[in-house]
Structures are given as C-alpha cells and as structure tokens.
Amino acid sequence: MSRAEEREEADCVCSVGMKFTWDINDPKLPQDTKQCDSFQEWTDGYVRFIYSGDDKNAQRHLSGWAMRNTNNHNCQILKKSCLGVVVCSRGCTLPDGSRLQLRPAICDKARQKQQKKLCPSCNAPLELLPCRGHSGYPVTNFWRIDGKAIFFQAKGVHDHPRPESKSETEARRSTVKRRVSSPPFTPKRRLLEPQVSDITSLQFLPALLSCVDPSERISFIEPNFTQHYPSFQSPEPYYNHNALGEAPPTLQKPANPRLYMGRPSYEFQGYLTSPSYPMTSDFCDPSCPSSSSNSSSVLSPPPPSSPSPRLLQAEGTAERPPPPMRQPP
DNA sequence: GTCTGCGGGCGCC
DNA sequence: GGCGCCCGCAGAC
Numbered sequence: 001m002s003r004a005e006e007r008e009e010a011d012c013v014c015s016v017g018m019k020f021t022w023d024i025n026d027p028k029l030p031q032d033t034k035q036c037d038s039f040q041e042w043t044d045g046y047v048r049f050i051y052s053g054d055d056k057n058a059q060r061h062l063s064g065w066a067m068r069n070t071n072n073h074n075c076q077i078l079k080k081s082c083l084g085v086v087v088c089s090r091g092c093t094l095p096d097g098s099r100l101q102l103r104p105a106i107c108d109k110a111r112q113k114q115q116k117k118l119c120p121s122c123n124a125p126l127e128l129l130p131c132r133g134h135s136g137y138p139v140t141n142f143w144r145i146d147g148k149a150i151f152f153q154a155k156g157v158h159d160h161p162r163p164e165s166k167s168e169t170e171a172r173r174s175t176v177k178r179r180v181s182s183p184p185f186t187p188k189r190r191l192l193e194p195q196v197s198d199i200t201s202l203q204f205l206p207a208l209l210s211c212v213d214p215s216e217r218i219s220f221i222e223p224n225f226t227q228h229y230p231s232f233q234s235p236e237p238y239y240n241h242n243a244l245g246e247a248p249p250t251l252q253k254p255a256n257p258r259l260y261m262g263r264p265s266y267e268f269q270g271y272l273t274s275p276s277y278p279m280t281s282d283f284c285d286p287s288c289p290s291s292s293s294n295s296s297s298v299l300s301p302p303p304p305s306s307p308s309p310r311l312l313q314a315e316g317t318a319e320r321p322p323p324p325m326r327q328p329p
Numbered sequence: 330g331t332c333t334g335c336g337g338g339c340g341c342c
Numbered sequence: 343g344g345c346g347c348c349c350g351c352a353g354a355c
Contacts, residue, residue, distance in 0.1 A: 108349085332355080337349085
C-alpha cells in the first residue's frame with residue numbers, strides 16, 4: 001500500500017463521508033448512511049461529509065469561508081466557490097499582532113463597495129486575496145441532497161487565511177445596527193468596564209475593534225461579547241489543511257503546470273503565526289469520528305512530518321509557474 | 330442592503 | 343461537453 005493510500009485510509013476514519021467511496025457527481029450516492037457527520041464550518045482540503053437532512057446548517061449550505069454560488073448548470077448539485085479573504089493591501093499588523101482578515105461580501109456590488117474601504121489600522125486600501133486552492137482556481141464546495149442525507153464534497157485547499165466567519169460578520173453587523181438604532185448610552189463606562197465574562201477574549205478586542213469604523217467601535221464591547229464570537233473563545237488554527245481530507249491529488253500529479261505558485265507579495269508565515277489563529281495540538285481523534293460538536297477537532301494542523309502544500313510553497317520547494325492571473329473586475 | 334439560489338450566456342480547454 | 347466565470351433576477355432576511 002502506498003503512503004497516499006495509507007493516509008487516505010487513515011483519513012477515512014475521521015468522517016462518515018470519507019468512509020464511503022463516492023463522488024458528488026455519482027449517479028448513485030451511498031444510501032446506507034446510518035451515521036452522519038456533525039456539521040463542519042471550516043472544511044478544508046479534499047474532504048467529503050454526509051450530513052443529516054435535518055441539519056440546519058447543512059440545509060443552509062453554510063460555510064465559514066466566504067463561498068459564493070457558482071452556476072454549474074446542474075440543478076441537482078449546488079456548487080459554491082471560495083471568494084478568499086479581504087486583507088490590508090499593505091499587510092499591516094494590528095495592534096495585537098494579528099492581521100486584518102475580513103470576510104468578502106458575497107454580493108458582487110457589496111464586495112466592490114467593501115474593497116473601496118480603507119484598512120482601519122493603517123488606512124491603506126483593502127485588497128481581496130482570491131482563493132486559488134483548487135488547481136489555481138477557487139476552492140469549490142458541492143452540496144447535494146439525496147434521500148434523507150445531505151452530501152458535501154470540497155475540492156481544494158484554501159491558500160489564504162480564514163476570513164471572519166459568517167456568524168461573526170452577522171454579529172458585528174447586528175451590533176453596529178443596534179448601536180445606530182438604539183438610544184445613546186455611556187460609551188466610556190462600556191470601554192472601561194467591558195464586563196466580558198471570559199477575560200481571555202479581550203486579547204482579540206483590538207483586532208476586532210480595528211475591523212469596524214472608529215465610530216462603530218464603542219458599541220462593540222458587550223456583556224455578551226463572547227456569545228457573539230464563540231470562535232474567539234476557542235480560537236482555531238487557520239492552517240489546518242487535510243486534517244482528514246485526501247491529499248490533493250493534483251499535487252502529485254499537477255493537472256496544470258501553471259499551478260501552485262505562492263503569492264510572492266504575501267508572507268504566509270505571518271498568517272500562520274497570527275495570534276488570532278494559534279496553532280493547537282487538537283488533532284482529529286479517530287476514535288470519535290462524528291461525535292464532536294466542535295469543528296476544531298476536525299480542523300487541525302497537519303502533523304509536522306507531512307508538510308502541507310502551502311508550507312511547501314513557503315519553503316520554496318514548489319518550482320511551478322505562476323497560476324493564471326485573473327483580470328481585476 | 331445583503332445573502333442566497335437559480336439560470337442564461339460566454340470563453341477556454 | 344466540462345468547467346470557470348460573469349451577469350441578472352427573484353425571494354428572503
């Protein structure tokens with residue numbers, strides 16, 4: 001058995017979807033799925049999941065990544081492609097040492113509007129860092145409802161930092177909206193007495209505050225702050241490729257020689273070591289494939305012995321021509 | 330205003 | 343034909 005096969009077999013233990021051999025395009029999908037995977041918000045790599053048809057998140061085709069609908073001319077399969085992440089074009093560092101990583105707006109108009117804004121930290125223009133994790137193209141997610149199960153398949157490894165999750169974006173929006181619509185209160189008292197129950201969350205406040213306009217920051221600190229931002233209570237590592245996914249097949253056998261070139265203008269290490277996404281040792285536990293309600297158990301950094309494609313790029317081992325450059329809008 | 334899903338259409342391979 | 347992508351539309355929030 002080859003190493004790739006051994007690894008794939010080991011990975012298969014981690015999710016119900018990976019226990020079966022299927023592809024989203026298969027005419028017939030596995031039917032005898034007694035078990036289902038718990039919903040994974042931050043899927044990454046070439047992974048498959050089978051969710052319960054009752055799973056609300058799966059029904060809504062949710063993802064932590066900013067995924068936009070892509071027409072694949074197949075009404076049976078919903079296809080979504082990753083928009084990447086919005087970062088500061090200057091790559092500045094926020095007061096807490098982290099980097100600005102905003103969630104790109106899904107709507108094209110809203111995204112263009114978003115990109116016209118300036119970095120709240122250094123006033124440099126914001127820049128959309130596109131995803132090119134799937135053979136030079138954006139990572140794609142496929143959703144398909146079949147029987148009582150919802151089949152999910154992801155293709156590609158995100159080659160950019162995680163954006164703010166959807167729930168975080170919505171929470172921030174609602175907070176801002178609430179402040180605008182509600183009567184004024186005593187901002188000084190709020191700032192001085194944040195009343196955050198989990199004091200460890202305070203370390204993320206500078207980064208969060210810098211993501212909003214100064215005029216919006218006052219209301220950002222709330223007593224229920226950690227409820228709005230659960231992921232900040234248990235920060236997950238950004239870099240967790242292939243915790244349970246297959247090894248990207250195109251890495252061993254690139255379909256396109258233009259692929260897998262790192263972005264020279266970005267220092268990945270800065271993202272990898274960002275305090276917002278500290279590395280953990282919370283690897284996938286093969287003994288509990290689908291019982292975990294915490295997605296971070298699946299989204300773990302790869303073991304040191306198996307550097308990910310991105311790390312290989314960062315180490316300069318990828319001697320590949322640059323990916324196809326897309327025309328700016 | 331924004332998100333989401335859908336579908337037409339185009340270009341590339 | 344498959345795929346990626348752009349665009350517009352409609353419904354929902």
